[in-house]
Amino acid sequence: MITTKFRSERLEDAVADAWRGREKSPCFWWQGEWWSAERLLALADDCEAKLKGAGFGRGQRVAVLLPNSPMVHALSIACWRLGGAVAPLNARTGVANLINTIKMLDVNAVVLTEESCKKADGFPIDFPLVATTLEGPLPSWQGRMGKPEDEKTAVIFSTSGTSGLPKAVICLHSNIIGNLTPISDHIPGLVKEESVFLNVLPNFHTFGCIIAGILPLIAGMKQAIVPNFVPVDNTVAAIKGAGVNKIIAVPTIMSFLLGALAKKGERLRGIEHVVTGGDRLNIQLDKRCKEYLGVGIIEGYGLTECSPVVAANRTEDTRKLGTVGLPFAGYEVQIRDRENKLIGLHDEGVLWVKGPSVVPGYFRDEVNTKDRFRGEWFNTGDVVRIDDDGYIKIVDRATDIIIVSGFNVYPQEVEAVLCSHPAVHAAVAVGEKNNVAGELVKAFIILNEGAEATPKELMEYCKERLAHYKVPRKIGFVTEYPLSPTGKILRRELRKMKIEKQQ
Template sequence: MLNLSIVLEDSARNTPENTAVVFGDMRLPYSMIDTVANQVANLLVSRGIGKGDKVAVSCPNLPYFPFVYFGILKAGAVVVPLNVLLQSREIAYHLDDSDAKALFCFEGTPELPLGERGRAGFEAAEGCDHFFVLPATPLATESEYGESFWAALGGMSGEFETVPTSADDTAVILYTSGTTGRPKGAELSHQNMLMNVLVNDKMFPRTEGGDTYLGVLPLFHSFGQTVIMNTGFMRGAKLVLMPRFEPGEALELMRREEVTFFAGVPTMYWAMLTKIHAEGAEKPTSLKIAVAGGSASPVEVLKDFEQTFGVSILEGYGLSETSPVASFNQPGRPAKAGTIGTPIWGVEMRLVDHDWKTVEGEGPGEIAIRGHNVMKGYYGRPEATDEVMRDGWFRTGDIATVDADGYYSIIDRAKDLIIRGGFNVYPREVEEVLMTHEAVSLAAVVGVPHDSHGEEVKAYVILNPGASLTEAELTAWAKENMAAYKYPRIIEFRDALPMTATGKILKRELR
């Protein structure tokens, strides 16, 4: 018997009165999260949903998320977390593709009409029979979109005996953002997810008197789910939920709740630093550990953060397919800025060419990963699984180098590579150089079609507040600081860049 819900159950048994979740003025103890999750499990069983059935959840970072997530696991069912930015047609696709029997959907807000989209998606999905609304008003028993969560839980017992699942049973299906073709569901077992939690917990020293995590990374995404919610719950930590990242509010919450552990994507760190430097926002002093992933952090941001906060950002790497953490700048070893560190305990990494042959020396090559964190495969897609998996190895699509000490550095996504006139240009390298210019705050580089060169290098740039610089001046500067085939011939200034729900820059929208 191995069930991921143990990360909550164990803490609810050992420290029932400790605060598990903080949301606005609400402070919910571990015992309550566990009790409501038990009611959710009883509700699912009463509707004929049991072991191995898929149940989708579409919800931002609200207390509902852990209630539903752990309730589904306790029932022996499989959690299918959905990105809250999906439109109705996409919701229907995910429900159909995962064979979901039920959907728990947040009612939404005027800015995010999730209830409306979820209901339409549910109506369009063939085999999905149950729709539960997570109301925007706490404890509301009615909703225009369907059966309210609280009404459905009425009369459900707060006791439940978790359905025994085995280590290899599927716990979660995480959909990958699908930059190539339609999104695919990575099937992760209870063991995949639990081992990743155990290794994460071991990697970071605990704070005396208990840890406080700021949960701003979306919990529907693997990074927030494993590193923040599941590892935080396993430690009996306090989880401060933030549904939408806003740099001023994040800094305020860190100060008020004395946050010790923050995990974010590079753009979040950049936004908080901008807030402190441009507006003199006060910086929190309780922070002990700062973790970054999702995409490579610009070295300038790493330096600035360490100077400002006195804490260095530890960078790691992983994918939905690897539960997610695969490598890390691990405490107890020297951290190397700009690298993704070394493979975590129990995981191997190597560089391969397109024929799966090992690339000797520093590379570059494509990262392949083997270990307890690698998914079972893509749900219902044996061909897609065979393309990326061989003998337990998973190939990631990320191009990297490795140094003599075994530290990996991501050069770029294989698909972001720009080939200009036969030369390989790695956008990240160009972005790093552009960001050393004192007027540049953030840069994103993409390849755009070109008649004679095949592709041309284009940079989208956000300038520092009050900086005066023309596109032509920056191009001239870039020409002096980069090889002729690398520097961007086209530069466009922007006030903002398109981002995913997790704060990654959406390069496909810039191309």
């Protein structure tokens, strides 16, 4: 029976429980063929032996610079069995640009592809570089002994902090299992024996790693592992070849996927769930999703510090478009003002959460931990409104709010108005410093193919629908937005982009 009511407290034990007696069953689709659970576990056995030989032990860490692949799963299982943790990093960043992060993580070794290893050749680094293929096996190496940490740690996700310095989130086994346990009840039909998940989001992204990768692995479901989303045709081929019926994605990926299908006039059949998170959803995508995939989008919301899901809509019938749904079971929520004072649950304010999947803090980083955590409570940094039914609407990131002459302007509201214009495909609003008003609103627009509009026309359109201080004073046209490796729009880069003042 497929379930997320896990009997085990550790992930490696949950994997063993899920596939016990089903070792010959297909576990994941990789490069056009099914791997059995037996084949995966044999690779994990080999990884475990190599790790032991390298001196890897309890509380140690291995940095993983690999795309989604059998090796990522096998190496993770092996590290967990030995009481250690994996630290997935973005391979495209390159070893040279990850030196400070790797030093901070104090790892036993850095596992990467042969190509990445060659690019790092000659670069001074005191950590063993272990080159491997994506199907294994691992070579032997002599590891370095980092200072051991809590063996309850399963995965460490690294991000850059607001200062640009590396920051790493400690996800315990209990955090991940605590987050996945309620998912089968919260989203009915997502977890079942016939489920085939699309695992295409990068493994250094908590949503991809945990929901698209670890969830099917420890619940005994199948998954199609795709190393990179592009070229999109490869992803579509994997969906068809593996019979994927559960798509876990960020909105940017859905936009590209639906765009590729639209160009070919192609529709995919058999999709049962499309779940998005990681960034705000343009609800116009929902209509296109129904047209080309046959189902609407279930939007959720989470943060790495929550391992990762906080809330999600339950079903297509009960969802409220424009909200991220109801909190997962086990969460307590509070709304606080900017001074961290408790206010009413239905007042607009910053969301704080507490629950079994909230992590203990940042890796060896007391400053950032004290800044965001208060005991068991975590400050999400997101301004929300919770309606009478408990559905959460993300108003904006507290750090993204634009303050014009002392008035708060939420970019999401401006963007929604701009996107309602028939010529506009996408819009992003950001603040620009201004000597008089403090900040003013500027917007970057992607037009629909073949459509035309002028900045003046769009400003007039906004004036009819927004308070005067919310109207963009500058509008620029772009063909694409700067994106992070996980597909999030980099607003900080847009803030730097100049738009000539328009009359």
